[in-house]
Every structure is written in structure tokens, then in C-alpha cells.
Amino acid sequence: MEKRYIGIDLGGTNIKAGVVTETGSIVSKASVATGSGPHQVVERMIHAAQQAVAEGHLQMRDIESVGIASPGPLSSEQGIVIRSANLPGWHNVPVRDMISQALNRPAFLENDAKSAAYGEFTAGAGADEKITNFILITLGTGVGGGIIYHGRLIRGVSDSAAEIGHMIVNPDGEVCGCGQRGCLELYASASRTGKYAQHLLAIAPSRSSSLRALLEAGVSIGSREVAEHAKMGDELADEVWDRACRYLALACVNAARWLDPQMLALAGGMAGAGDFLLERVKKHFATLNWKMTETKMEIVLATLGNDAGMIGAAALARDAHQQR
Ligand SMILES: [Zn+2]
Known part of the structure; x- marks a missing residue:
């Protein structure tokens, strides 16, 4: 048993x-x-x-x-x-x-x-014994993540390693809830993606976008609406989606520079867009990434959905004695 x-x-x-x-x-x-x-x-x-x-x-x-x-x-x-x-x-x-x-x-x-x-890492996208170095980025209300290095979860000295959402991508950007300026989650979270679309609609009232009808009907625009309308060819929605994916790709390049892992997986609300997220991030990654050597890091979608935290917590309870 x-x-x-x-x-x-x-x-x-x-x-x-x-x-x-x-x-x-x-x-x-x-x-x-x-x-x-x-x-x-x-x-x-x-x-x-x-x-x-x-x-x-x-x-x-x-x-x-x-x-x-x-x-x-x-x-x-x-x-x-x-x-x-x-x-x-x-x-x-x-x-x-x-x-x-x-x-x-x-x-x-x-x-x-x-x-x-x-x-x-243990039961989803990275569940392959060849994968020992792995990064997850979760794209929800905020942006979070975790890093596994040689099979071990990295906690840092104060449990704040892998606060990926608070890596600064624009030092002159707006102030984040954490007190820093220009954190990744201000540009690439599911909630901020929706907010940026609403901002673009507000500053250019004459700009046509299929998202405007949603807003006028009282629908709150989130990353899902942005992705759906971008897929249907709406220019404003595509601009918003593309910006979020570009910042994410920037984070992926930096992740490759820091750790050079075998795999980086994307999870959370925005990852619900599936290949529409993945392909766009990969496109920007190819442009932003160095050309000096080949980067072996594979960018993929996470596979466990909302069960990842629960399964991971159980796996950590299993491995707690080896980890500490
Ligand atoms: Zn922050």
C-alpha cells in the first residue's frame, strides 16, 4: 500500500x-x-x-x-x-x-x-527524472513562483526566495504594494493585464476595441477577456496581451541567466490562455534572449491546475525530513 x-x-x-x-x-x-x-x-x-x-x-x-x-x-x-x-x-x-x-x-x-x-516539479510539468532544475511562475492576482535546484526547493534565508513577482523590471515604474518600483507583477499578473486594458480604453475614448462594449456593459475586464479578444484580432487587446507576454519573457530570460534550468513552467489564471500565452512568451523570449550560446531552458505550461499547491504541500510533507 x-x-x-x-x-x-x-x-x-x-x-x-x-x-x-x-x-x-x-x-x-x-x-x-x-x-x-x-x-x-x-x-x-x-x-x-x-x-x-x-x-x-x-x-x-x-x-x-x-x-x-x-x-x-x-x-x-x-x-x-x-x-x-x-x-x-x-x-x-x-x-x-x-x-x-x-x-x-x-x-x-x-x-x-x-x-x-x-x-x-514532482507530479506535473517537471515530473521527469531528467529534470532537476525547475522554475514555476504563477500568474494570478499577483505573480509568484518557486525554484527547485538540484531537486531541492529553494527557500532562501528568510523564506523569500523566488518572489518572482517582485523582481524589478522597471526601476522607474509605479510603486508596487511591496514598496519597490516597477515589479514584474505590475506588468504581467492576470489582474494587472485587465487593468491595463481598462486604462488604455479610458485614456483614448475614441479608440475602437471590442473590449469597450464589455466595459460599457459593466463586465470587469480580466486577463481572460483580454486573451479572448486578442485571439479574435482586437488590436487594443492584442497590444495589452503582447505587453504582458513581453514582460514575462523578460523574466524568463533573467531566470535563464540566474539559474539556467532545464524547464520553466507557467501557471495560474493567465496560463488558462494556453498556447496563446506560451507562443507569445516564446516569441519575445527568442528576441530578448542572448545569442551567445543556445539556451536549453524549455518554457512550458504547468499541468496540475488548481491542485498544484495541494499536491506540492503533500509532497513537501513527504520529503520534509530530507529537505531540512
Ligand atoms: Zn513588488
Whole structure:
């Protein structure tokens, strides 16, 4: 019988929990609304884990350990979520120990994007033994990511390695929520892509675009609408999409310069555009990338979708002893 682990993915809207085998297959899963305030949210995380175990017709004693993927900043070593932009009222919450005690199982805490990266590395796009150096970039409300170097997840000295969304791509750009100027996520996140389209429509009221009708009908424009309209040939939508893809390609070139990995995978809301994202990023990558030697880094789409964080958290719980 394969060993089983629980992965819990704490999101701003939903908490997902799953029982995952040691090879990364999901046995059962459960999802509950996140709620608010640390006490309620942690209770719901525990409930989601218990529900996933029940769904799989298992007992908690059938589970080896529990991995928790949470937005940060956090300390994986101390098991504490320091605070969270998406979870108001959180301040130094000892999530790992609260869950470990309630479920009577060892638990491990990791940043959600790093967990997703580990999930894709172990059971998704990078699940190939030839791939040892791997980067994931997640393109959602913000931009996040994770780096695996020689099979190990890189945390950095203060758990802030791979804050890819906050790599500066324009030092004269606008101020980011983090306090720096011109961070990647101001140019290449799903939410910012929609906002930039709305900005272009607002500053040029006479410019025709099929997106304008959406805006006038009260539809909020996100990256999905931008991609759809760009695919249909709308010039403004294409300009917006192209700009986001170019900045992403810039990040990919820099990633290749820093780490020279075998693979870089794109995930999150914007990756829902599939090849329309991938091909455009690759096109700009080819233009921006150096010509000195061939770059072997393959740029691909992630494959696990919304389950990456959960699967990765479970894999981290599995590998926690080797990792530390
Ligand atoms: Zn920033």
C-alpha cells in the first residue's frame, strides 16, 4: 500500500485539502469556504483535512503527515504565518502546530507558490527524472513562483526566495504594494493585464476595441477577456496581451541567466490562455534572449491546475525530513 499524505491549500476564497499518495496521485479531496480571522480559518483547514480523509474512506491514522500551503510572508522553519495580504487580521499565527495538534499528525508549512512549484516539479510539468532544475511562475492576482535546484526547493534565508513577482523590471515604474518600483507583477499578473486594458480604453475614448462594449456593459475586464479578444484580432487587446507576454519573457530570460534550468513552467489564471500565452512568451523570449550560446531552458505550461499547491504541500510533507 502506498503511503498517504494530506495537502492543504489555503486560498483567499477556498481551502482545499486532499489525500495524496507518495507518487502524487490524489485519492480524495474536499473544499470549504475560507472564512475570516485566524481562528475560524484554521478550524476550517482542519475540517477540510478531516473531510478529505473521510471522502477517501480512510482514518487519520492512515495519513503519514500533513503539508500546508499558505500565502505569506511566513516562516516554514517556525511554522508561522507572519501576516497575509489576503487574510486580514493574521499576525504570527502558528498554523503548523495548531493543525498538527488537532490532527495528531506531523505538519509542515510552506508558501503557496513554492508548494505549487514543488507539486509541478514532482507530479506535473517537471515530473521527469531528467529534470532537476525547475522554475514555476504563477500568474494570478499577483505573480509568484518557486525554484527547485538540484531537486531541492529553494527557500532562501528568510523564506523569500523566488518572489518572482517582485523582481524589478522597471526601476522607474509605479510603486508596487511591496514598496519597490516597477515589479514584474505590475506588468504581467492576470489582474494587472485587465487593468491595463481598462486604462488604455479610458485614456483614448475614441479608440475602437471590442473590449469597450464589455466595459460599457459593466463586465470587469480580466486577463481572460483580454486573451479572448486578442485571439479574435482586437488590436487594443492584442497590444495589452503582447505587453504582458513581453514582460514575462523578460523574466524568463533573467531566470535563464540566474539559474539556467532545464524547464520553466507557467501557471495560474493567465496560463488558462494556453498556447496563446506560451507562443507569445516564446516569441519575445527568442528576441530578448542572448545569442551567445543556445539556451536549453524549455518554457512550458504547468499541468496540475488548481491542485498544484495541494499536491506540492503533500509532497513537501513527504520529503520534509530530507529537505531540512
Ligand atoms: Zn513588488
